[in-house]
Amino acid sequence: MTHRFFLEQPPRDGRAVLAGPEAHHLAHVLRAKPGDAALLFDGSGREYAAKVVRVVRDRAELEIVSEAIVDRECPLTMTLGVALPKGDRQRWLLEKLVELGVARLVPLETERGVAQPTGHALARLRRAVIEASKQCGRNKLMEIRPAAAWSDFVGQARMDKTEEGQPIMRWVAHPGGTQLKEAMRSWPESMPEGAWLAVGPEGGFTGEEMGAAGRAGWQCVDLGPRILRIETAALFLAAAAIVAGQCRE
Ligand code: SAM
Secondary structure (H helix, E strand, O other), X not given: OOOEEEOOOOOEOOEEEEEHXXXXXXXXXXXXXXXXXXXXXXXXXXXXXXXXXXXXXXXXEEEEEEEEEOOOOOOOEEEEEEOOOOOHHHHHHHHHHHHHOOOEEEEEEOOOOOOOOOHHHHHHHHHHHHHHXXXXXXXXXXXXXXXXXXXXXHHHOOOOXXXXXXXXXXXXXXXXXXXXXXXXXXXXXXXXXXXXXXXXXXOOOOHHHHHHHHHOOOEEEEOOOOOOOHHHHHHHHHHHXXXXXXXXX
């Protein structure tokens, strides 16, 4: 198996440079030598077949052998707002969302939520996105947007249709909402351009927050009789949106 590495800068003149943790992985974990093959991606959707030219401490130079756009994105562009859980659970959640193909993650500021990641914590989460993309073969990075207040987030998704007239789905997970099976059945006939999804904090959304979502046109979706942790609910909701979309293709 050829190992994958993330390039912070796209290749120039047929050459690419790995630095920091990526160079460490190549040089010290895999002990790569000149001539060894590697696969590179820079988050643009391109994938590069490359050969190691030189390894010096925490820097590696590679020659690009070929390049291609390799699309492993989900056909449904998902924007997921989550009142993130604490600690290691954040990293675990991000890894799985990358694997499922979520395009954008927005940490949500909600009334009952805990503080959202900033600074170093956000940088660590971005690193988790890169690691997960290396592993699952995604060539575009899941974007981590700045934290957003709940009212702003639901308002941003207010438009019913894109400029091209495609419908946009908006599902907020909340116990007591429309049964998931029903919500999946009401998915539009034509494949929606995108889906906006939301999952609340451990203490749940308040009545006021659900009211704001309803006024902005969000559908409240019940995920079954058991109360799920944030991570489980987020993965379940995203997977259901993917399946609902695919059943209409
Ligand atoms: N006591 C909280 C409540 O009743 O909303 C439970 C919060 S749950 C741990 C965290 C989030 O996951 C919820 O805000 C909701 O978005 C989602 N969630 C968990 N279980 C759910 C279910 N059965 N149906 C719909 N959403 C669920």
